[in-house]
Amino acid sequence: MKGLLIKDMRLMKAQRNFFAMVAILAVVLSFSTQDISFIVGYLGCMMPQFVLSTISYDEFDNGYAFLFTLPISRKGYVLEKYCFGLLLCAASLALAVLLSYGVGLAKGVRDFQSTWVAVPIVFSATAVLLSILLPLHLKFGAEKARFAIIGVIGAIFVLVYAVVKIPGVFGIDMKQFASAIYALNHVALTAGALAFALCIALLSMKISTAILCRREF
Amino acid sequence: MxxxxxxxxxxxxxxxxxxxxxxxxxxxxxxxxxxxxxxxxxxxxxxxxxxxxxxxxxxxxxxxxxxxxxxxxxxxxxxxxxxxxxxxxxxxxxxxxxxxxxxxxxxxxxxxxxxxxxxxxxxxxxxxxxxxxxxxxxxxxxxxxxxxxxxxxxxxxxxxxxxxxxxxxxxxxxxxxxxxxxxxxxxxxxxxxxxxxxxxxxxxxxxxxxTDVLLSDYALLKMDRAQFDTLDKRFILSCKDEPYGYSCLTNQRQFYMENYPQVAIEKGSIDGMMTMMIKGVSA
The missing domain is CATH 3.40.50.300 (P-loop containing nucleotide triphosphate hydrolases)
Structure with a gap:
C-alpha cells in the first residue's frame, strides 16, 4: 500500500499549482466573511476532488490494466484510496487551521473556538462525501460518475425531504427532534458525527471493493 | 511456469x-x-x-x-x-x-x-x-x-x-x-x-x-493447377487459391524438395505461415 500512497502523492505534486490556488482563494474569501472557520469548510469541501483526481489518473489510458498486474490486490487498492483520502483530509484541515489562525490574527480575532468546532464536523462531512463519491467513481469512471453524482444528490434531496415531512404525517414534531440534537453536548455531537462518518466509510469501502473486484480491465 | x-x-x-x-x-x-x-x-x-x-x-x-x-x-x-x-x-x-x-x-x-x-x-x-x-x-x-x-x-x-x-x-x-x-x-x-x-x-x-522446426521444416509450396492435382497432399497443412495456381503450407519441406523438384519451395517464415493458416483451407 505504501507504494500506491507514494504514487498518489507524486500525482498530487502535478496538481500543486491548483492546490495552491485553492488555498489562496480560501484566504482571500475568508477576509470577506466574519467567520474565520470558513477556510476549514472550504478546504474540506475541495479535498474529495483531489482524491478523486488520482482515480482519474489511474484510469486514464487504460492504466488499471497495468496497475493490477503489480503486486497489489483490488481490495488493497480500495483500502489505499480511503487511507489516502483520510490523510489528505487531515493534512488539508491542518493547513486550514493554520490559515485560519493567520487570517484571524490579521483581522484581530482572538477567539478561535469556531475553527476548532468546525474541524471534526467538516472532517466527518468530507469523509461522508468521499464515501459517496469513491464507489461512484470506481463503478462508472470519472466521466459517467458526474451523471451518477447528480442522481445521488437528487436521491439525497428526496430522502431528506421525506425524513423531514413524513414524520409530520404521523404527528412527530421534527423541530423538537432538531432542538434535542442542538441541545446535545458539543463533544457528544462531534463524537456522533465522527462515528457516523466512520460507519458510512466502512460501508462505502465494502461496496467499493465489491465494485472493483467485479470489474474487468 | x-x-x-x-x-x-x-x-x-x-x-x-x-x-x-x-x-x-x-x-x-x-x-x-x-x-x-x-x-x-x-x-x-x-x-x-x-x-x-x-x-x-x-x-x-x-x-x-x-x-x-x-x-x-x-x-x-x-x-x-x-x-x-x-x-x-x-x-x-x-x-x-x-x-x-x-x-x-x-x-x-x-x-x-x-x-x-x-x-x-x-x-x-x-x-x-x-x-x-x-x-x-x-x-x-x-x-x-x-x-x-x-x-x-x-x-x-x-x-x-x-x-x-x-x-x-x-x-x-x-x-x-x-x-x-x-x-x-x-x-x-x-x-x-x-x-x-x-x-x-x-x-x-x-x-x-x-521456432527451429518452423523455420527448418515448414515451407511454402507454389505450383500451377496441374502440379497441384498430382501432388501428394499427406503433409499439406493448408492451401490457398492463387492467380498462378495454388500455394500450400507443409511441415515436411524435405519430402517435397526430394520428390517434387519442379515445385517452387519457399523456406518457412512466420508471416507466410500465418497468412496460410488464416486464409488457406485444408487440402
Whole structure:
C-alpha cells in the first residue's frame, strides 16, 4: 500500500499549482466573511476532488490494466484510496487551521473556538462525501460518475425531504427532534458525527471493493 | 511456469478457447492478427478478466489463488497501459521500491541513462520508443521470473526494436529459470527471439511449434493447377487459391524438395505461415 500512497502523492505534486490556488482563494474569501472557520469548510469541501483526481489518473489510458498486474490486490487498492483520502483530509484541515489562525490574527480575532468546532464536523462531512463519491467513481469512471453524482444528490434531496415531512404525517414534531440534537453536548455531537462518518466509510469501502473486484480491465 | 488449459471467454462478437504453456527457460511467442485474441489471452492469464471455463495456473498455483508475492515474480508490458504519464522515472523509483522487495533501483536508473530516458521528465512527454523501453525496464527491474509482454515493440523503429530485444535477451541470459511470453504482430521479432510459437486465430490456437522446426521444416509450396492435382497432399497443412495456381503450407519441406523438384519451395517464415493458416483451407 505504501507504494500506491507514494504514487498518489507524486500525482498530487502535478496538481500543486491548483492546490495552491485553492488555498489562496480560501484566504482571500475568508477576509470577506466574519467567520474565520470558513477556510476549514472550504478546504474540506475541495479535498474529495483531489482524491478523486488520482482515480482519474489511474484510469486514464487504460492504466488499471497495468496497475493490477503489480503486486497489489483490488481490495488493497480500495483500502489505499480511503487511507489516502483520510490523510489528505487531515493534512488539508491542518493547513486550514493554520490559515485560519493567520487570517484571524490579521483581522484581530482572538477567539478561535469556531475553527476548532468546525474541524471534526467538516472532517466527518468530507469523509461522508468521499464515501459517496469513491464507489461512484470506481463503478462508472470519472466521466459517467458526474451523471451518477447528480442522481445521488437528487436521491439525497428526496430522502431528506421525506425524513423531514413524513414524520409530520404521523404527528412527530421534527423541530423538537432538531432542538434535542442542538441541545446535545458539543463533544457528544462531534463524537456522533465522527462515528457516523466512520460507519458510512466502512460501508462505502465494502461496496467499493465489491465494485472493483467485479470489474474487468 | 504458466499454463492455460481450455480457457474460455465469450464476448458478444468474439470467443476465446485457448490452451498454451510457457516453460521455464524458454521464450514463447504468441502471434496472430489484430483482434485474434492475444490480449484477451494475456489478460485472462493475469487475472484482469474473468473467464467462463478452463483453468490457468501460474508458478503451479491457480491464478485465482495468486498472492501479492507471486505477482511480484511477474513483469508485465501492455502496449496501451502503464504508469500515469504525469509521473517521472524519478517518481516511479520509490513506488516500485515499496511494491517489490527485489526491486533493483540502481539497475533501473543506470539502464534509463543507458537508453537515454530522462529521469525528471514526465512520461507523457516521452517518445513512443522511450515509453516502450521504460515499460520493459520496469518489467525486468525487479528480477521477475516471468515476463508477459503484449506487443512490446509496437510502434518502434528498427533501432529501438533491436535495443528492446537486446534487453530481453540479456534478461534471459542472467537466469536460466526465467521465461517470457511475448506477443507481436511483427514476426521478424519473434523468429529471432522465441523458442516456440503459438499462432492464434479467432480466439483459437491454430498452430504450435518450436521456432527451429518452423523455420527448418515448414515451407511454402507454389505450383500451377496441374502440379497441384498430382501432388501428394499427406503433409499439406493448408492451401490457398492463387492467380498462378495454388500455394500450400507443409511441415515436411524435405519430402517435397526430394520428390517434387519442379515445385517452387519457399523456406518457412512466420508471416507466410500465418497468412496460410488464416486464409488457406485444408487440402
Amino acid at each position: 504458466l499454463e492455460l488449459q481450455n480457457v474460455k471467454k465469450a464476448y458478444k462478437n468474439f470467443s476465446l478457447d485457448c490452451s498454451m504453456r510457457v516453460k521455464e527457460g524458454q521464450i514463447t511467442g504468441l502471434v496472430g492478427q489484430n483482434g485474434a485474441g492475444k490480449s484477451t489471452a494475456f489478460k485472462a492469464a493475469l487475472g484482469l478478466i474473468s473467464f467462463d471455463g478452463g483453468r490457468i495456473t501460474l508458478f503451479g498455483k491457480d491464478i485465482k489463488a495468486l498472492s501479492s508475492k507471486d505477482r511480484a515474480r511477474i513483469g508485465v508490458v501492455f502496449p496501451d497501459s502503464g504508469f500515469s504519464g504525469y509521473l517521472t522515472v524519478k517518481d516511479i523509483v520509490p513506488v516500485l521500491k515499496n511494491l517489490y522487495s527485489a526491486f533493483d533501483a540502481p539497475f533501473l536508473i543506470e539502464q534509463a541513462g543507458r537508453f537515454g530516458l530522462p529521469l525528471n521528465q514526465q512520461i507523457k512527454a516521452f517518445s513512443t520508443g522511450m515509453k516502450a523501453k521504460l515499460k520493459v525496464l520496469i518489467a525486468i527491474s525487479h528480477h521477475a521470473n516471468l515476463l508477459i509482454l503484449d506487443e512490446p515493440t509496437l510502434g518502434l523503429d528498427v533501432v529501438a526494436r533491436d535495443e528492446l530485444l537486446f534487453m530481453l535477451r540479456e534478461y534471459m541470459e542472467q537466469d536460466e529459470r526465467r521465461a517470457i511470453l511475448i506477443s507481436s504482430h511483427l514476426s521478424a521479432d519473434l523468429e529471432t527471439l522465441c523458442d516456440d510459437l503459438y499462432m492464434i486465430h479467432r480466439g483459437r490456437i491454430v498452430l504450435h511449434e518450436d
